[in-house]
Amino acid sequence: MKIKKVAIVGGTHGNEFTGTFLLRRWTNNPSEITRESFTTKTLWANPKAFYENKRYIDADLNRCFLRADLDNEAIHTYEGNRAKLINALLGPKGNPAFDFTFDIHTTTGNMGITLILIGEDQYQLRLAAFIKAHMPDVNLLCIPRELGQGNLSSVTPRMLGLEIGPVPQGLLRHDIFEQANEAMRLSLDYIHQVNKGDEPESGSNVEVFMLRGTVGFPVDDDGNICAMVHRELQDRDFKELKKGDAMFSTLNGETITFNEEKTAYPAFINEAAYYDLKIAFSLTDKISMPL
């Protein structure tokens, strides 16, 4: 399978600056994202949200790509319009002009470089394993295909999301910026080598964190968040969380523990963008997947 057209998308969320500024870097240094065997297009997904320093204007752009919503002319929010435009540029979904989409995000969680896979496609998995072979601290997070259909990157048959942190909203960190650039370099190298018929070695299997669900914040009678992620859980993304471990501290100082029987590996711990949804973190299962 040959990849001929690659899209690199940044700034899907306006207050996640790293992607937007990586695009500016590559505008000045196009050779960094150029490979002989395919063409690369960069796309700045949500300029207005960047200028307003918000995740989105009207609706989360990374939830606007369900086929039914793309086909629904009655949806004409700012992001609804952007989604239709991006679908026209990179897709259309189902019969796309582009073969592969990279989408660059940041998180306030301590997730390091996390590669987000939608579905269990072997090509994506091998690409992610190749990056991890060169950057061992990288994590792979897999979202079931049916849950990822609203995501921007679902316009092309194959995709990889970069989710890097911890970085606060509305700023750039040099260390994070360089790590993201390196992960992109490796990704494009991999695609080029496979295109040449020279697939690099990635091992026989790879560790993947499979999304299990989310955990909501405790709320009071008025629905207000009334507890914090416990300091013993804070920053421990992808570490074991067992029954009885501290999970929340209420504002009054009481500890609430994790009570599921099955050990979990949390992700997106204390992600600022999920406070309005009252989501405290996600749960994943650690599995090994064959390559």
Add this chain to the structure above:
Amino acid sequence: MKIKKVAIVGGTHGNEFTGTFLLRRWTNNPSEITRESFTTKTLWANPKAFYENKRYIDADLNRCFLRADLDNEAIHTYEGNRAKLINALLGPKGNPAFDFTFDIHTTTGNMGITLILIGEDQYQLRLAAFIKAHMPDVNLLCIPRELGQGNLSSVTPRMLGLEIGPVPQGLLRHDIFEQANEAMRLSLDYIHQVNKGDEPESGSNVEVFMLRGTVGFPVDDDGNICAMVHRELQDRDFKELKKGDAMFSTLNGETITFNEEKTAYPAFINEAAYYDLKIAFSLTDKISMPL
């Protein structure tokens, strides 16, 4: 000098959650901020900005307290109105009902617990030194009185700002929350002890970082930020910055060094709230002040 009325202000900036949630804690646990020798009032400064998860709606509330602006009826922005109301409740400036204001802020900079003093009042300085004696990692940052007259806490004759980080905008960190609560407990204890005529020992002098100025981000011909705080400077708030040290990395990867002859101690390094002002960090001088 006896302090009879103390105001504790939180949520002056809507996306700095710690103060807002500390006020909620104290609503449920009023004894924590109650002392026999004075009354304590809590004030939630900018509810609308909190609900919109923004620093401010129309104007930075912590710059709205110049006497001329408070007296100017033509200023009727959301924050202009709030400032006039807060001035009526705690002030009026020049003849205030309250003796002391605490104002709780957070920063994305790695500033730990920083106590912000406006002017060189000895009472404030001794209070801050007392907190530092019990929490040795605390930093004292002094802003010249003339530069602090727009600040909310300038409505009362004495004040202390809490500036705690690193914490991203729009979320709570349990560790930061508890440190802020502890700093407030010590502060109220100090005031109570002094009121009783039993001033605690704080030493004969204290280390203070005196604001010298700010350093702007490099910008391109269109005025866009085109460099990042260098990873060797990131997170090094209140550490020595000498001539020749790395200061910025351009998006293209070139290093820009610090070129002032006089060694500085930076603060507010990579504070997200200052990106729209294109300010990268502040410079301070480390001095010792007698108590």
